[in-house]
Amino acid sequence: MNMLRDHITFPANGTAASRDGFGKALVELGEKDPNVWVLTADVSESTRTHWFAEKFPKRFVQVGVAEQNLAGVAAGIAACGKKAFISAYGVFSPGRNWDQLRVSVCYNDVPVVFHGSHTGVTVGPDGASHQALEDMAITRVLPNLVVMAPADMEEVRKATIAAHELGKPAYIRTCREKMPVFTTPETPFKIGEANLYREGADATLIACGPMVYESLVAAEKLHGEGISCAVVDCHTIKPMDKKTVVEWAKKTGLVVTVEEHQVNGGMGSAVAEVISSEYPVPVRRHGIYDHFCESGSAFELLKKYKLDADGIASVVRESMNMKKR
């Protein structure tokens, strides 16, 4: 774990969709490594694999609307010494093809990186059917698999490159909507090592995906009210960075997790599992509470479900009582 306040741009310098980071990384990797193959299931543009397809058409496979086959074909390609990257919306992959990811990819232990885009409520107007809010829960239980939910476009780019280097099955979760970009090419990134962006004394906000930036803004607001919050970018859900989680549980005595995901089984659950067995302190898991959401703009939905900075700040205020019990 590093203290990285000086390595990020806060407030953010512009916005971008985190899925763009995946597409950019694939082009970089395609140029460096002739063994990189990319596959998609009829969503090449919206998952940004079309940039790779234009440059390396021979190593690009379009399988059509067939996510189960997507995972299986990728596993076959990876079994031939290739590194396969597959891309679809999170609700379909890992949603629809979980069995194929479990057996053809993870049990085979072949280097397939699967990218679930359009996760979280920020998918917005498409509504509940397309808002992946369960993907971390169903992937983090799979052996041999690394699960990542990077904070912004730049961190997704780094996570994709790190997954290539790792050469193991990995899941990367991204978003459709343009969100603040606040990490930089210089911000360190290591799979399994959380980044601390802000120190604090009263509570620790552990967040992933676009909730990291919202948590930083929330921490700034709370600071003005005399509540001092640490903020951790928990970009790797599996393996969880136990050391950082326990260290900040000890230092602050209260953990609030924030994710654009169901609170059951997601990143917050993973954090709570560590804390309950290693150093029990109160944990408030914030996210979506066992509920299908609805259509609306990304920002309306974030506000409604208290996943914007104001909402997160209100959850921290409420949770301060948990320390007194």
Add this chain to the structure above:
Amino acid sequence: MRITNTKQLKLIANTIREDVIKMLYEAKSGHSAGSIGLADIFTALYFNVLYHDPKNPSWPDRDRLVLSNGHVCPVMYAAMANAGYFPKEELLTLRKLGSRLQGHPHRTALPGIENSSGPLGQGLSQAVGMAIVSKCERKRWRVYAVISDGEHGEGQTWEAVMLASKYKLGNLTAIMDRNNIQIDGFTEEVLPLEPLDEKYRSFGWHVIEVDGHNIHEIIDACEKSKAIYEKPTLIIAHTIPGKGIPFMEFLTEWHGKPPTQKEAEEALNLLGVERTVIEEEG
């Protein structure tokens, strides 16, 4: 080791059947009928069709054999052991703690296994992925996939069938174990699959039908599939589940159970008689 002599191949198939009976009896669980019914096909593959090196299972230019319906793996293990991939004594460790011979095949447990399997419908997709790589990189190695009839109930199988056709995978040969049974009964009663030949042809495949117990027909069909350049080939191999052991033949109850001691002894006796007949054929 490429065996062309019919008698020799038949004797190997007979040995593989014996091994499967012994393995399943020893394991006290497993799938008898399908494994026994595939003995001739696996003999053809491991002792004639495949370009492979049992002493160097990761040879990059080997043909790939993907088994999709993993529950018939006892026959694959028996064929592999007889071909020299690992010592035959190890066959009796099937399904036991610490064994490399998992109840359903595991790629990283045993060298020579190309894919883990078990959940039906996943093998053909992986075979298609391998064939795409071989074709794209202009390699000479081919991909063979053994698939079951029952797993055509899985939509994924048809997704793979369509993609193989799109990529004109002339280097892919799928062999369908058309034994007409699945766990709950006959395939045409559980979920009708016919006409399988017309379905595959309309999806752009070349289709050959063979007697799945005639080793030479199987070998010939595999040879013919190599001459089809722009299409994948499906070999529909008509088989009798439990073939060679009359009290098992065609009975769905033998899908998922092992023989008792008495049944195993009887099966081995019957196979012994069959062996004598093959030897006397001259």
